[in-house]
Amino acid sequence: MKKTIILSVLLSVGMLGVNANNANLNVKPHLKNPISKFQDEDKELTKDRWQWLATASLNPEGAKKAIDNDPATRWETRVSQASGQFFILDMNAANTVSKIVLDVAASKNDSPKGYEVYMSNDGTNWGTVLASGAGAQNETVIIFNKKTAGRYIKVIQTGATGNYWSIHEFRVFGQAAKK
Structure with a gap:
């Protein structure tokens, strides 16, 4: 559920470089500074x-x-x-x-x-x-x-x-x- 929500948000703000015509779940983000892989669980x-x-x-x-x-x-x-x-x-x-x-x-x-x-x-x-x-x-x-x-x-x-x-x-x- 969490991944779906995050993916939806990223899609809606255009951060994954996809749109309704080319959307698929295997698209890699092209963020200049990607979010740390530890961000969700570490405080x-x-x-x-x-x-x-x-x-x-x-x-x-x-x-x-x-x-x-x-x-x-x-x-x-x-x-x-x-x-x-x-x-x-x-x-x-x-x-x-x-x-x-x-x-x-x-x-x-x-x-x-x-x-x-x-x-x-x-x-x-x-x-x-x-x-x-x-x-x-x-x-x-x-x-x-x-x-x-x-x-x-x-x-x-x-x-x-x-x-x-x-x-x-x-x-x-x-x-x-x-x-």
Whole structure:
């Protein structure tokens, strides 16, 4: 039923590139930015402020500002961006994550010049890179190639620039661990 409704809406607004003369169910969408395959089932994980912890290679005492639910505060490196700087989030449970958002709010020039994202269950063994790229002004949306379960998320700076690296809010999307 849900797919039928979505297909009907897409057909009615012309997003599938079909009309009554050529409609069929095997048409592939030609959207410039297709909707994430995880969008329907994944939600922003609620941050339990007393259980989630954050740390960083620089200014670790300020890392909690990236998860305080206040976009007016921020974690910042306090020095120019350099390869190897990192930010770690401990979610205190092995949640399944499909994407993260690094919101830089008013510090739009402080997004990461380059990044790699890893996850871990123990905070020591990080496995392979789940996503990599360069930051964007306002917010950097990082969609994982596959959903990944883990307790810790590590973002490593891979670029360098004269600006600080800042995170006003670190947002996580996926499915919360069963309690």
